[in-house]
Amino acid sequence: MSATGRRRQVPRFGHGSRVPGWDDAVDLTKAPATVPDPALTPVPPGLKEQIEASMAKYPDRRSAAIPALHAAQEVYGWCSPEAIDQVASVMQLTPAYLTSVATFYDMFSTVPKPRNDVYVCTNISCSLLGADEFFEAMLAAAEGDPDVNVQSFECLGACDIAPMASVNGEYVGPLALDDAERIVEDLRARRPVLEHKQLRYRRSADPGVPEEETDFGPPDPESTEMTDTAGLGPEGDTEDRPGPTAAIEMTTDQLAEHPEPEAHTDQDRHPAGQSPDEPEDDK
Amino acid sequence: MKLLFDRIDEPGLNTLAVYERRGGYDSLRKALDQTPEEVLSSIMDAGIRGRGGAGFPMGRKISFLPHGDMEKYLVCNADESEPGTFKDREIMQKNPHMLIEGIVIASYAAGISRAFLYIRGEYAMQADILEAAIAEAVEAGYIGERILGSDHSLSLVLHRGAGAYICGEETGLLDSLEGKRGNPRLKPPFPAIEGLYHGPTLINNVETLATVPAIIRMGGKEYAELGTPTSTGTKVVSVSGDVQRPGNYEIDLGMSSRELIYGLAGGPFPGREIKFWFPGGSSSPVLTKDDLDVPYDFDSMAKAGSMLGSGAVIVVDDSHTVLEVALKVAKFYAHESCGKCVPCREGTNWTLKMLQRIQSGEATPMDLDIMASVQEQIIGNCLCVLGDAMAMPIGSMVAKFRDELEAEIEAARERAEGAELEDVIPIGVADEHAGPFPVH
Numbered sequence: 055m056s057a058t059g060r061r062r063q064v065p066r067f068g069h070g071s072r073v074p075g076w077d078d079a080v081d082l083t084k085a086p087a088t089v090p091d092p093a094l095t096p097v098p099p100g101l102k103e104q105i106e107a108s109m110a111k112y113p114d115r116r117s118a119a120i121p122a123l124h125a126a127q128e129v130y131g132w133c134s135p136e137a138i139d140q141v142a143s144v145m146q147l148t149p150a151y152l153t154s155v156a157t158f159y160d161m162f163s164t165v166p167k168p169r170n171d172v173y174v175c176t177n178i179s180c181s182l183l184g185a186d187e188f189f190e191a192m193l194a195a196a197e198g199d200p201d202v203n204v205q206s207f208e209c210l211g212a213c214d215i216a217p218m219a220s221v222n223g224e225y226v227g228p229l230a231l232d233d234a235e236r237i238v239e240d241l242r243a244r245r246p247v248l249e250h251k252q253l254r255y256r257r258s259a260d261p262g263v264p265e266e267e268t269d270f271g272p273p274d275p276e277s278t279e280m281t282d283t284a285g286l287g288p289e290g291d292t293e294d295r296p297g298p299t300a301a302i303e304m305t306t307d308q309l310a311e312h313p314e315p316e317a318h319t320d321q322d323r324h325p326a327g328q329s330p331d332e333p334e335d336d337k
Numbered sequence: 338m339k340l341l342f343d344r345i346d347e348p349g350l351n352t353l354a355v356y357e358r359r360g361g362y363d364s365l366r367k368a369l370d371q372t373p374e375e376v377l378s379s380i381m382d383a384g385i386r387g388r389g390g391a392g393f394p395m396g397r398k399i400s401f402l403p404h405g406d407m408e409k410y411l412v413c414n415a416d417e418s419e420p421g422t423f424k425d426r427e428i429m430q431k432n433p434h435m436l437i438e439g440i441v442i443a444s445y446a447a448g449i450s451r452a453f454l455y456i457r458g459e460y461a462m463q464a465d466i467l468e469a470a471i472a473e474a475v476e477a478g479y480i481g482e483r484i485l486g487s488d489h490s491l492s493l494v495l496h497r498g499a500g501a502y503i504c505g506e507e508t509g510l511l512d513s514l515e516g517k518r519g520n521p522r523l524k525p526p527f528p529a530i531e532g533l534y535h536g537p538t539l540i541n542n543v544e545t546l547a548t549v550p551a552i553i554r555m556g557g558k559e560y561a562e563l564g565t566p567t568s569t570g571t572k573v574v575s576v577s578g579d580v581q582r583p584g585n586y587e588i589d590l591g592m593s594s595r596e597l598i599y600g601l602a603g604g605p606f607p608g609r610e611i612k613f614w615f616p617g618g619s620s621s622p623v624l625t626k627d628d629l630d631v632p633y634d635f636d637s638m639a640k641a642g643s644m645l646g647s648g649a650v651i652v653v654d655d656s657h658t659v660l661e662v663a664l665k666v667a668k669f670y671a672h673e674s675c676g677k678c679v680p681c682r683e684g685t686n687w688t689l690k691m692l693q694r695i696q697s698g699e700a701t702p703m704d705l706d707i708m709a710s711v712q713e714q715i716i717g718n719c720l721c722v723l724g725d726a727m728a729m730p731i732g733s734m735v736a737k738f739r740d741e742l743e744a745e746i747e748a749a750r751e752r753a754e755g756a757e758l759e760d761v762i763p764i765g766v767a768d769e770h771a772g773p774f775p776v777h
Contacts, residue, residue, distance in 0.1 A: 111494045113408075113451075113534055116516035120499050124458070158518040158675075160500030161458045173459070177420045178619055178665045179577040179651055208502065208669050209420035209619075210459050213577030213651070214584045223461035254462060258346050258427065259584020261601065262339050 087150040095143040101129050105144045115145060119155050123162055132163040160207070168203040170241050172196065173220040176206040179213035188217050188229050195234040202241060215253055225253035338563060340551040340571050341544065342587040345431045351466050353473040356434040362479055364550035368442045369487040376446040380549065382557025384569040388424075389414055389505075389542030390618070390647045392635045399447045401529040402537045410533040411449045412514065412540045413440055415456040415463075416498055416505040419618035420669060421649035424573040425543035427585050429456070429463040432547070433470035437493070439549035441479060445489045447539050452491055455510050458499040468495050502673035506721045507540045508532075509675065520677045521721035542647075544573055564590035568634035572648050576602040579609065579654035588633065595629040598652060609654040613737070617646020619666055620726030622733035642733070659738040660745050663731055664692045670727035681724030684715040688731060698753025700746050709735050 067074045104125045108118035122145060126137040133156045135149070142149045156162040174189045189206050196202040210225070212218045218227030221237055226248040233248060240247040257263075339345075349355040356362070368376045381396035402409060413436070417425040429436060440452050454471075456464045471493055474480045482490045496514055503509040504519040511533050513519035532538025548570065552560045561569045568590040574597060577583040581603030588597060594616065598604060605611055613623040616633070622643045624631070631641045638645045653662055671685040691708050694700040712728035712735075719725070735742065 114515060117496075117514060119516035120458075120513070121497065124497065124499065155516065155518060158501060159458070159498070162499055176665075177669060178615075178662060179421055179583075181665055182578050182651075182653060182657060182662075207459075207500075208672060209418060209422075211417050211423045211426050211457070213421055213423055213575065213649075216577060216583065220459060223459075225462070254430075258342060258431075259582055259602075260339075260342050260345075260586045262587065263342055263346050264344060 087148045089146050089148055090139045090143040092143045095140055097140040097144055098129060101125055101140065102144055105141060109145065116147065118145065119147070119152060120159070123152065123156055127162060131169055132166050134166070168199075168201045170202045171220070171222055172202060172204045172237060172241075173207035173210060174204065175208070175210045175212070175216070175218055175220075177209035177213075179209070180216040180218060183216045183228070184231075185217035188219075188231060188234065191231045191234040192219070192237070195238045199238060199242075202238060212253055214259060215251075215256065218253075221247040226251045227253070338571055338589060339587050341428060341432070341435070341547055341573055342585070345427070350432050351430070351434070351470060353434060353470070353477060356432070360554075361434055361550075362438055362477075364553040365438050365441055365479060366485060368445055368553050369485055369489065373446050373448055376442065376553065379552060379557035380443075380446060383552040383560040384557075384567075385545065385548060385552065385560070386568065386635060387542055388544035388548075388572065388648065390419065390620070392645060395443075395541060395545055398529060398541070399443070399539060401527070402447055402449075402539060403530065404448070408451065408534070408536045409447065409449045410536050410538045411440065411444045411447065411452040412507075412510065412533060412538055413452065413454040413543060413546055414505065414507065414510060414540055415454055415460070415543045416510060417460075417543070417647075418457055418502040418505045419620060419647045419649060421575060421577055421615060421618045421651040422647040423575045423577075424585050424648065426460060426463055428543055428547050428573070429460070429467055433463075433467045434474065435550055436467075436543055436547045437470060437474050437479070439546035440493060441474075441484065441489075441491055442549045442553060443539070443541065443546055444491050445487075449539060450490050450492070452493045453514060453533070454493060454495045455504070455514055456495060456497055457504070458497045464495060464497050471495060501675075502669075503675045503721070503723060506723065509721065510540070511538065518675070520675050521723075523720055544648075565632070565634050565636070567636050568645075572633075572645075574633065575647075575649040576652070577649070578614075578652040579605050579611075579656075580652050581606060590634040591632045591637075593629075594624075594631050594633050594650075597633055598629065598650060602650075602652075605652065605654045609656060612653050612655045612657065613659075613734075614653065615649070615651040615730065616641075617644045618649040619651065619669065619730060620644075620722075621646045622729045623737065625737060658745060659734050659741050660692065660695060663734050664689070664696065666730055667692050667727060670723060674723055678719035678721075678724065680715045680718040684711050684724055685727050687711060688727065695742065695746050696749060698746075698749035698751070700749070702743050702746060704746070705735055705739060705742055 066072065105118065105122040108121040109115040112118060122141045123133055126141050127133055130137040138149045138152045138156065142152050153164065156164055172192060174185060174192050176185045176189055192204050196204045210218065210220050212225050212227060215225065215227030217229050218225060219229060221241070224247055229251070237247055347355065377396060377399055380399065385395050386392040387395060415425055415429060417423070444450070444452055454467065456467065471480065478485060480491055480493050484491060498504050498513060501513070501519050503521065504513040506521050507528055508522035508524065509519040511528060512522065514533060528538040528540055530537060532540070564570050570590060571587050572590050573585050573587045575585050576598065580598065583602060586597065586601045598614070611626045613625050615621050615623055616638050624641060624643050628641050631637050635645045667685065667689040671689045674681050674685045676682045688708060688711055691700065691704050694704060709732060712732040715724040715728040717725065
């Protein structure tokens with residue numbers, strides 16, 4: 055039984071607590087937390103404008119706390135003490151208040167984390183269909199990669215594509231175990247992740263929804279143009295990406311054209327004793 | 338009948354041009370030609386019950402709002418986090434304008450000029466689509482000052498959450514929208530009297546609001562003829578788990594559950610049988626294969642000892658143990674409990690530990706009695722129903738599958754006897770997720 059998944063080492067402090075200093079007496083001589091002085095707290099110009107625009111949308115500026123922390127996390131990669139100080143100085147709140155908000159929500163991280171987030175849903179529907187095994191495979195695939203943060207997550211609201219994962223906000227599924235390697239490969243190559251399994255191309259399952267006059271579905275590798283129901287295009291849709299028709303497994307010609315990062319060589323793809331030309335039997 | 342899923346796969350439906358070509362925003366024009374009271378009476382006649390989980394009639398909720406000149410708010414609850422539920426995601430992704438039109442009509446009926454749409458942070462694509470749709474609607478004059486030449490004005494702000502199940506609870510959502518930790522509030526006062534920024538607030542689920550344009554188009558009385566007399570209309574049901582065709586299905590309420598699970602979703606995989614199923618998300622007490630002929634509507638589900646909840650059917654087949662699913666349920670609620678009320682905070686965590694004891698072979702059948710009594714002490718003793726939402730399914734699993742759990746206890750004890758000590762989860766060391774503090 056692997057219902058509880060793999061246990062990671064949890065740092066423990068006094069009395070087995072996971073919170074450092076929880077039983078230390080309060081230092082009454084220390085100055086109380088105050089709102090940082092905007093004049094002494096430099097804030098990147100884009101971030102400041104973004105937070106101010108958020109604050110203007112609400113009757114109470116505090117409502118912008120979550121959007122502001124999202125914006126800061128976007129800039130710094132995590133809610134660092136500096137990032138929280140900067141948000142606090144723009145919003146005129148104490149850093150303590152913002153920290154209390156940041157620690158409540160799963161999407162904010164108050165410790166440094168890798169850039170790319172892979173949230174693997176391990177809730178009921180997904181785990182019935184093998185999400186726990188996929189989570190293990192994903193941890194193994196991303197092991198040692200400093201840019202990939204693999205996290206098990208509660209229901210992400212896509213049980214129709216179970217087991218699924220959210221890769222930098224893009225929902226992909228249903229996943230097979232060998233998709234874990236591909237997700238990491240796609241992230242390293244900075245191309246859209248598992249494009250043929252993205253939720254945005256999925257049709258409704260309801261048989262009452264007529265099929266004529268619709269022309270989308272999972273992207274057809276043969277067609278030159280893909281229908282994007284979202285109409286937005288995958289994030290980072292720029293000229294330099296391989297293009298929507300690129301197969302997930304690149305051919306040797308394409309590999310020559312778009313060499314993959316050095317860390318990932320043919321050796322990884324084809325274990326010793328197997329020549330690259332041999333057909334892969336694990337598909 | 339398809340009201341919400343009518344040709345929902347049509348390409349470009351998320352744009353204003355296609356939506357208008359299909360008669361979009363005609364319901365808004367029709368509503369603005371009537372008085373707010375007439376629109377409200379249509380919604381009352383329709384008898385539509387909230388689609389988010391509680392099933393409270395929408396018309397009555399609007400009628401609770403005080404009259405007068407004070408600032409009132411409408412909040413659309415798009416923090417769809419109930420395990421197994423994914424209906425709002427598909428509506429928002431494919432037909433965002435239908436939701437926006439519903440929000441504008443509901444705000445007109447309730448005399449509200451400020452609306453917020455709280456979407457869960459994980460729905461990044463859906464939030465982008467909605468933001469683009471709101472911008473189009475503002476451009477076309479469906480949102481803003483004096484909408485379509487009427488006296489009604491409305492502003493609509495999209496607010497992204499950041500990952501917390503509790504923010505789907507209406508008062509937790511309000512606190513989160515005010516920029517705080519998402520802790521539920523004491524009720525009463527209910528949000529209709531004192532909600533967002535202390536103003537009267539109408540909170541409705543995405544699906545409820547998205548149905549409003551269809552109600553105005555058809556007329557309330559005609560809408561009420563769909564479904565059953567006390568559960569009117571259509572409902573989008575998310576079917577997932579061990580079924581062959583998981584997905585969202587729009588059904589007339591009152592359809593037999595067997596037809597929904599076997600007919601539409603394809604039933605369990607070949608060679609498998611349904612062991613039990615959640616009819617309304619992970620918070621609903623489980624039903625077994627004997628309950629498959631219960632009609633899928635609010636009252637029949639309540640009579641069968643469960644609830645319709647958010648309309649999310651999770652099917653579990655006989656290849657899984659009850660313990661496996663119970664552990665997932667308990668782990669989820671222990672992780673998501675906000676920690677404000679003791680029965681929920683402690684009850685969810687201890688239930689998880691007791692289940693882990695069963696798994697590691699340290700439990701005795703007496704633990705099942707203790708577990709059942711813990712569930713009873715959670716129910717009704719907290720500010721919100723998050724604790725109840727764990728207590729109900731766990732309690733029903735212990736009651737309905739006691740024999741299997743007892744056998745599991747014995748089997749695990751035998752397994753543990755030969756096992757090395759480190760294979761056993763130490764008591765008191767919670768799982769990495771079980772606790773109010775983030776662990777990294």
